[in-house]
Amino acid sequence: MATQAKQAAKRRAALSRERILRAAISLADRGGFESLSMRKLGDKLGVEAMSLYNHVRNKEDMLDGMVDVVFSEIDLPPGGMDWRSAMRQRAISVRQVLTRHPWANGLMESRTTPGPANLRHHDAVLGSLRSAGFSVEMAAHAYSILDGYIYGFTLTELALPFRKPGDVARVAGNIMERFRAGEYPHLAEMAVDRAMKPGYNYGDEFEYGLDLILDGIERAYAH
Amino acid sequence: MATQAKQAAKRRAALSRERILRAAISLADRGGFESLSMRKLGDKLGVEAMSLYNHVRNKEDMLDGMVDVVFSEIDLPPGGMDWRSAMRQRAISVRQVLTRHPWANGLMESRTTPGPANLRHHDAVLGSLRSAGFSVEMAAHAYSILDGYIYGFTLTELALPFRKPGDVARVAGNIMERFRAGEYPHLAEMAVDRAMKPGYNYGDEFEYGLDLILDGIERAYAH
DNA sequence: ACCTGAACACCGTTCAAGT
């Protein structure tokens, strides 16, 4: 009986760093970053918050771990493929993963103690460029501009009040009457000409910019 | 006497939304975003935290206000100038302002209730492009890619463990021994060839990428 | 070795009470 209860508790608990990270990620995915607290996370795992501290040093350490799990979900640039297609696929994978884990966006590049998946990812990207013949300098340029764009675009995109045509109506109460007054003619024009059109999806801008950047890198690489 | 005390209190307090926003910004500039609490802010202003709620709706509203102050510090794209130079100057101004207020970086494009300075800024950028002859569509492309890059680059830059050559030594304890093991050969190469060189400054990458993007926009605009 | 209860030093925010 006592043994059974102990086994049941063990089965239910079986706490581990990995299980904690997974639960924390799903909590943040579902409820947003600000809804992730050690206490709620403990609840979800059927345990007191204090038990978590046996497996993670503190919340910062847990965030580091969560970010590294997210990094591990990103496809590495495929080998045996021209650098441009490899960079393209990898960029799209980053954006996909960040869309799945919006809370991670601001954290990915701002952890000062990068984990192994993070380092492996960055190493693979540089490796892909270097083995395509990029100089160290040119690889640094390409890397910097691509990652800046990918993270910045996704950040803007996730925050945008209107991403799909339907959203424009929702936000109307807030801003639209100020548009009507003619205070912001170019924003109003943009809203009417583009954001309110049926097929509009801000996400489509991503690949346009990505290709423009890849064009630029290709040109700089060639000469 | 009673009058004098009242006047003294009034002089010291003279609380207003603007004074609150300025104090909040300087607190965040100095101590980082996480050090900004309503209670500490009240302390700094010689007032109880609860008094702040007479001038801001809540902390979110205060953040909205702070972000709009930051927007107001950014130079609008100058008129009477070719679009390319105007975009270039404005991009550099954004980065300068964000360097002054690092805590604002993740917040600038992620507030769902943009303030007047924000709207004015975005309207001016679009206006600059439109009056240079950009179509609405092309202006949207240019805008999206530039802002994505500017915010993403700055986000990455502010978080980077080594931004100046001296920093590399500091971070050595953390990552360098993993480099030595040869696990991340391309990161190691990059660190040795670039990040540890005397003149190295990651910030220099910014204008390289900016010009590459402006080249791309110019080319797309021309044909 | 792992989990817990109680405690500490914080948060944002509401509300009735003061002036």
Add this chain to the structure above:
DNA sequence: ACCTGAACACCGTTCAAGT
């Protein structure tokens, strides 16, 4: 009209005590 004290419902984290 503005400020305050007390209170509420939360936080992250430490530590001694349990098993």
